[in-house]
Structures are given as C-alpha cells and as structure tokens.
Amino acid sequence: MEYSPREMMAIAAGRFIKDGDVLFAGTGVAMLAATVAKRIHAPHAHIFFETGGIGPTLEELPMAVADPRVMAFANLNAGLVEAFSYVANRRLHTIAFLGAAQIDKYGNMNSTVIGDYHAPRVRFSGSGGACDAGSLASGFIVFMQHGVLKFVEKLDYLTTPGWLTGGDSRRHAGYRRGGPIAVVTNLCVLKFDDSTHEMYLAERYEGVTPERVRENTGFALDVSRSSVAEPPDAEELRILRDEVDPQRLILG
Template sequence: MVAQQYATDYTLPEMLVACAAREIQNGDVVFAGVGTPTLGALVAKLTNAPEAIIAMESGSIGCQPYRVILGIGDNACVENAICTTSLWRLFSDQQRGFFDVGMVGGAQVDKFGNLNSTAIFGSGDYYRPKSRLPGSGGANDIGASAKRTIITMPLDKRRFVEKVDYITTPGHLDGGDARKRAGLPGDGPAAIITDKCIFRFDPVTKEAYLDSVHPGVSVEEVKAMVAWDLKVAENVKTTEPPTVEQVRLTRILDAHKIYTGSGLKNLTFENYVKMLEESYELLHQLF
C-alpha cells in the first residue's frame, strides 16, 4: 500500500472537507446538500469512495459536475448523472431506506445532534424571531430517514448550543431511544465534522462527545466554543490531516473559494459567469 502524503499548507475549511470525505464509504448512496457536504462527497468520490453515488435534492442521482454547484436547481446538478428524476421520487426513495448517508448542516446544533435552519429566536419566538433562516428544504427528511447523517459546520459557540431554538432536522432528539420512540426510521447523526474537531455520539446516551481535535487545536479551545458541558473521550485523538490529493481536489472543485473561503461575498453576475467558464475546464479534467 502506498503511504499517504499529508498536506502541510491546508486551511481549516479544507480540513473540514477532507474529514467529511472520509466519513463516506465506498458504495455508499449519499444525499448531499449544497456547499461543504457536496464538496466532501465529491472529494470522496474522487479518492476513497469511487463507487459512491451522490444524489441531490432536485432529483439528480450520480452527478459528476463540470461546474460549481450553487443551488439544487443548477444545470450542473445533472451533468454526467446516472439519471434524473423528480424531487418527490428522490425523497420517496429516501423514506424507503435507500440512502446510506445524509450530509447536512445548519445554523445551530445541540448536544444530541438536532439541527436548526429555521429561525434564531433571540428574545422573540417563532413568529417574531431575531433571524429568519432559509428553512428545512429537504433537511428534515434527510435527518429522519437516512441510515446515518453527517453534520458539517464551523465550530462557533453561537452555533453549538445547549438546545436549538427550533428542530428543523431531527438528531437524537432528547437522547437515548428517543428516535425509536418517535418512529424515525434512520439511525440519526454519526458525527459532527467541524473546522477544528470531530464530535461523535455515545452509543447509549446519544450525547455528542469530543472524539478528535485537528492538529494545532486544544481540547480547551473546543470546550470554550461549545455552550454545554461537553463530554470528552478518554483518549482524544488528533485528527488525520488532509492528504495532498484531497487538498488539490478541493481547490479544483472550489477554485474561487465559494465554500472554503469568502468567495461568495464577492460574487457578482459577471464573476459568476466567469467562474462557471473557468470551473468547466478545471472539473472536466477530473470527470
């Protein structure tokens, strides 16, 4: 076996993508959301899981895009796809147990892996929130039905809360066998991948615990960014760095740093068209 060559010049968002990619096993059928989940799934497809099948909300199954995907309705979602079907059919198949992995994110996550992408209440409530967010889309269905879910989001104390303001995507609800009692068919979150560490879930209590910290990050730094009394593994690991190949692929897939940097802030219509033209050539080399 050829030894992995690890990158030394990676960024933390690129580390997040690499860690997400490693959660996908060869042959998995993956329901991937737009953004970091899609990047992670595509990097996995091009490295450790070449037989993985990536599905997207609009009905695309097995896409290998030539252009950067910014939304589920983009033409790029169907490029090189095995097939395209309807949104309702895709979700129907998911509810029947055909999806191994769901990759999701949100604005808030709590210690049981419940996600909120609906509203931040602040001092208000659902009808008068501090912030109104995009909402569920397919996130509720993914969290309820996928055999396992992988959560990807930056580590931030405002995001990692004791209890989410609103459960958009069910995690392990209030722990233990709560999912089973609620009648949810999927097994719930398996990991929370962040830009500084990886959380996993206790098999009995279903509460998140710190499993590994990324190189250069301390346990204390992670605990300071979490709003609950975080459990820590007895032997906390150091996360395996991204490989040179994983970083190279991430930079091709997201050459303008839309998801691994601040590229979205500078995206005008003219820049968008230019980005699509450039990414077509870059991604054509991969697929």
C-alpha cells in the same frame, strides 16, 4: 503542508464515506464534501440531490442543489418526490450531508429561526430537505462552524431530528433508522455515544486543544476520548483544490 479549516472539514467528512454508500448532498461545504468523498475516498459512492439529480458527474461544482450541474451527464433526472424515494429507500445505505444554524448535544438542528418563532430576531431558510434527510436517511453528517452561539443547550427551533432526547427516544418517536453520525467543524470532529447518544469530542485538528473545543461549545462536552485527526495529505489537497473547486466557490 498548509491547509485551511474548510479544506480539513471537507476531507474529514469525506473519510466517513464507504465505497458503495449513497450520498445525499445539500449546499455549500456539504456539496464539497460529497464531491471530495467520491473523487478521493469512495469512488463507487453515488451522489444524488433532493431536487432529483441522480448520479451526476459533477465536472463543475454546483452552487445550489437545483444547479444545472447536478443534472449534467447524470444517471437520470427526476423530481423531488422521486428523490425522496431514494432518501427513504430501505435497501439503500443513504448518508446525508447537512448544515444548520444551531445544534444541540443530541445532534438536533435548527435552520429556521433565532428568537421567538412568531417574531424571530433572525429568520433562516427553513428545513428544505434537511428535516427529511434527518428523518429518513440511514444517517447524516453535519457541518458547523464551532462557536457557543451555534452549539447550544437548547435550540430556538428544532428543524431536523437528531437523537431527539437521547437514548432510544428517536425510535420511540417513530423513526426506523437514521440519526447523526458525526459533526465536522472548523476545529474538530464530534461523534455520539452509542448508548446515551450525547455528543463527544472524537478528533481535534492539529494545533487545537480540547480546552479550545470546550470553550467554543455551549453545553458540557466530554473531551476525554479525543485524539488528533490525521491531517490531509498532499494528494487529497491537490484533488480538492485543482479538481473539485478550482474557482474556490466554496473553499473561499
């Protein structure tokens, strides 16, 4: 069955979600993945947005985290301060879906600038709630297009904390929980070593070689532990295409 990399990304990310998880969704593919997870993999997961939309039905796909569609038929409508009390809530297993412009081998991310901070070559949106979710949630899953300009040895600006400098540096920085769980790209799924917290290739999509992943990664990557990812099945694709994003707003 034919499928696009973006479809595979949404489904691969959804598979990380357990029933009962509380999902913090950003914009773009992240929102698609959270919706897919709830419709397919974890029907009892709860989705919420940093803007304060808690548990909407998402009958139509939102185009921003402030879209009226994140408010419609929700459990409740609140604001930012309240939303962050769910991100940081110690009782909840909160998983965030995030994207960024650059990522390093410890899963730290840049969504602020390329080039010098005070005279940037490219300015991006900035943190929004990404740094907050990276700091406060139980864990996060990252979406990236794979390429050497995005998977870099050194970030131009560290917006969102991952495993910082690896090992237990995150705990020493003052964080009590959280950190990146996986990076889902158009080629593969990457995870982090339990002790060093360095990124490694976990699953590559059908037809993608470990070499191709390595060539598209700007730092040395362990590819020795990888297997081939389970492709999406017909039912997963049907739900994604017909129910989640029929206008192909994000699937393209």
